[in-house]
Amino acid sequence: MSRHFYHRRNAGKFNYVNRWVKYVLSVTNFLFVMIGSIFLVFGIIAFVESGIITQKSKICILHWIFNITVIVIIVGFITVLVSATGFIGSLRENQCLLKFYYISLAMLFVCETIIGILFFIxxxxxxxxxxxxxxxxxxxxxxxxxxxxxxxxxxxxxxxxxxxxxxxxxxxxxxxxxxxxxxxxxxxxxxxxxxxxxxxxxxxxxxxxxxxxxxxxxxxxxxxxxxxxxxxxxxxxxxx
Structure with missing residues (x-):
């Protein structure tokens, strides 16, 4: 039996999808969604319990940006957002979500490469x-x-x-x-x-x-x- 299948999307249009690529991508992104959710939840809990929100004194913007809990929340949010689009897009074969997923990964890779080159120079x-x-x-x-x-x-x-x-x-x-x-x-x-x-x-x-x-x-x-x-x-x- 062939490992590939054809799924009918619209009338007269067929999409060729590799079954193994589809499910491996779905499972991998699902795991990253879970990991990102854990980071996000624990980051929010730690941020609330730290009492920064209730502080009356003014806090420097650098203290907000480089606060550990804020960094964890940002990393968790980005991980959940990108992984969720990859998971749903691959599972439902949604081209719009998959394009967003691929573009997001490409942008992250380009940003990391640029940062690495600038840091080296x-x-x-x-x-x-x-x-x-x-x-x-x-x-x-x-x-x-x-x-x-x-x-x-x-x-x-x-x-x-x-x-x-x-x-x-x-x-x-x-x-x-x-x-x-x-x-x-x-x-x-x-x-x-x-x-x-x-x-x-x-x-x-x-x-x-x-x-x-x-x-x-x-x-x-x-x-x-x-x-x-x-x-x-x-x-x-x-x-x-």
């Missing part, structure tokens, strides 16, 4: 811009309310890549919790996140490695002088 400039974007978004978002996903993502990158900051550990001065600026005094001022630290057997877990830096030692020394003065003052008043 302007590699240094692209890396510098990427580092600056990461510093302005993920570093400043670190530990802020509504950006827990960005915080976890940054910790994951630093642990896996064994790095500290986009360029160096000094990039963390852009974060208000680790900044050395006296306008906002933090116990972790002049320090870095725990994900920058290397695990050592002779050091207890939870002690930030940044406290051994020179700036952090100066900060702790100043704080300790203040605590000692306050403690001595209390003891003197009790003795009186």
């Amino acid at each position: 302007y590699r240094e400039t692209a890396i510098n811009h990427a580092e600056e974007i990461v510093k302005k978004t993920f570093v400043t978002q670190y530990r802020e309310v509504g950006f827990e996903d960005s915080t976890n993502f940054m910790d994951f990158l630093q642990k896996e890549l064994q790095c500290c900051g986009p360029r160096s550990y000094t990039d963390w001065t852009a974060n208000r919790y680790f900044s050395c600026n006296d306008s906002y005094v933090s116990p972790e001022a002049c320090g870095v996140p725990f994900s920058c630290c290397r695990r050592m057997n002779n050091i207890n877990v939870g002690i930030p490695c940044s406290i051994f830096s020179i700036h952090a030692l100066i900060f702790l020394a100043r704080r300790r002088k203040g605590w000692d003065a306050a403690l001595h003052g209390r003891l003197a008043r009790k003795r009186e």
